[in-house]
Amino acid sequence: MSQQRTAGLGTNQEAVRRHNLGTLLRHVHGAGQLSRAELTTAMGLNRSTIAGLVAELGVLGVTRRAVPASSRTGAGRPSAGVSLAHDGPYVIAVDLGVDRAVVAAVALGGDVLRRAQAPVDDGGEAWQVGAAVAGLIRQVVTDVPASSPLVGIGISVPGLVRRGDGLIRMAPNLEWTDVSFGGIVLAALGLDIPVSLANDANLGALAEHRRGAGVGIDDLIYISGNVGVGAGVIVGGVQLEGVGGYAGEMGHISFNPNGLPCHCGNIGCWETEVGAYAIADAISSPESGAIQLGEVLEAFAEAPAALRPAGTALGYGLANIVNAFNPQMVVLGGHLGSLYTLVRAQVDAGLAARALPAALESVTVCLPGLGADSVLLGAAEIAFEPLFVDPVAALSGALVDVGSRLAG
Amino acid sequence: MSQQRTAGLGTNQEAVRRHNLGTLLRHVHGAGQLSRAELTTAMGLNRSTIAGLVAELGVLGVTRRAVPASSRTGAGRPSAGVSLAHDGPYVIAVDLGVDRAVVAAVALGGDVLRRAQAPVDDGGEAWQVGAAVAGLIRQVVTDVPASSPLVGIGISVPGLVRRGDGLIRMAPNLEWTDVSFGGIVLAALGLDIPVSLANDANLGALAEHRRGAGVGIDDLIYISGNVGVGAGVIVGGVQLEGVGGYAGEMGHISFNPNGLPCHCGNIGCWETEVGAYAIADAISSPESGAIQLGEVLEAFAEAPAALRPAGTALGYGLANIVNAFNPQMVVLGGHLGSLYTLVRAQVDAGLAARALPAALESVTVCLPGLGADSVLLGAAEIAFEPLFVDPVAALSGALVDVGSRLAG
DNA sequence: GCCGTTTTGTTCACCCGAACAACAATTACG
């Protein structure tokens, strides 16, 4: 629910300032610390202009002047560093999993200030989960400096999230349908701040693209193995959403017409071959092991033979994805990452067998650079997004001293 | 090879003018004729600004003042119309098919000034085909006013085209590999102007999005049935390309593990079920009928039973596409359009059976609004693209009086 | 048929923001 569609509009002159200010902040957010000279070359603007923008961000309380980071060697005056203020803006990131919820306060720059988590009951009602999440948020905001403005809340959902309003259309593993979870959490908190929701795979892709294994890579796919299987797709540096926001449901691509029934009602979806339940079955792990499948797989020192067909199926499915999207990188998250480390040979062979040579030659399969935090940090990213589109407006709408507001 | 990646750059102030001038021209190109008042609201700029931009385009010889188009009723001074100059810029569009090449001179606004076509020998060498295309281009430019500047050449290719340099990596039905066809055509012409190449499905999608069935629809997929099967994908109003430019090869998504061998080396690709050869086989049409399959299918008044499985396979494959991309519209081009009109029931049923409900509810399957010209007009669009990015630069690099240059 | 209303084109001064140039600051290197 991020990308605004402004096709055909002209560029207003105040929009120039907004855009430049936001872009500069985006750079600082991405690098954490960088020099004004680097900003000058990265943004292609004049020194004076960068100086003005940096000064404005300083007045806004977002950045501060840092010691000259000696990244460059050679003659010349060292460039003054720009880094993030200690009491700068932050967001709440929520990773709603199948069996647990993780909540974190994340500062600009991507640092996790504090995190908390709690189990989520299987089949819990949305309002119960919302109350639990609200409780975690209350915990998490206590440590944040009171003067830090809270920009918004980003929530990752293992299911289909409608673009625009963030309604959860279907979350099979939570057994939710048409739940307005953002509203529920806000009501439980008694606050009114921007809430963004998105699919977990989409957020994993976003985080890996911005601060994980895919930095600098504009065509990237993150495949989430989180009981179900979904893909987050970034093409040309922007997220693929689709009209409704449901793009990337690669788990329900037909894979085997003679396969097993899928919970979606069809037969032989890819998820029935590489989903957590299928793999747990293959290694005769108890059904409950499917939810913790990542850990179960990590425990293996060597791959049992029973996993090899799943590896091949993963490779074949990846080939479909490579043919469809021609990505430069495919990141395997959740249990698929664990599976990949075990049966890498089968996966690579399956991919090479079925992908078109031209598309295969430029793709890399890898593990998440952010480990298990990809999705959580992606949730932080969408919450920050308005700040990069219009810093001034986003900050004027942000709340300060949230800790005491929530305590009182 | 169109979309330039400028992520992270700041907005230069001269870039504002470029962008606004290009955007205005894009509007005029799209609508053909529209009033300055409409431009003002569409672009969100001031009346004065629009006036300045329109004046500049007039000086450039691109637009001319038109009679007040009375689109609005009511009081008030009628708004002056902006329409395209008679001797304005134009491009050469080339649709390279499996058995024939179509070449057209296309004016700004999308009008085909003149077209010519010639058969292409099966298995012809690239330089032979290039010479034939050059001959058609010579024919086509004769009618164009000498003062009209030729902006560039756009070429549609039934195969994989590398982004950036436009190299044809693989065109199975032409039996070409790694052919620099743009260079070949330019050499045959003895000219040096910008040439853009792209995959036929991508161009079909572009044309349908801009002037066909998908005007105003930002998430659209065009599926080309042109012996092989490929998809052109537009998401969020921009073309999905992938790192190398090979995205959208949906014809080689695995469809049936027990299916027939595909020319790509795999088994059971979707193309082996809905490609022209498969369908020609099904209706016992001679092998040569595959190339003209569209016409063969059009001749049927009612669908023979033998086509029904192909219809179902088409529906199933569309479901995969809908799940992957969540488009708002799917346009079926080439023989797939003809097939759809015959076995629509099977296609719709197959799609409904396998697509996720959330994604299914917002998708429409339809036929091309531009008929058989989608791809040709798409080739014109990519040739025009530089003009909308920077009108002044594109015009300064354009050639005038091409007719006599090529004749002499 | 006239006059007020409405909408738009036209012109001008204005403002904002990026670019540019000159100078100062600061370091590396010989």
Added chain:
DNA sequence: CGTAATTGTTGTTCGGGTGAACAAAACGGC
């Protein structure tokens, strides 16, 4: 220690979008 190189700082210039005022052109009611 002096020179070259790079960057921050400052004041000025320049370009382009904005806004106000006025003119133009059509409609509608009287």
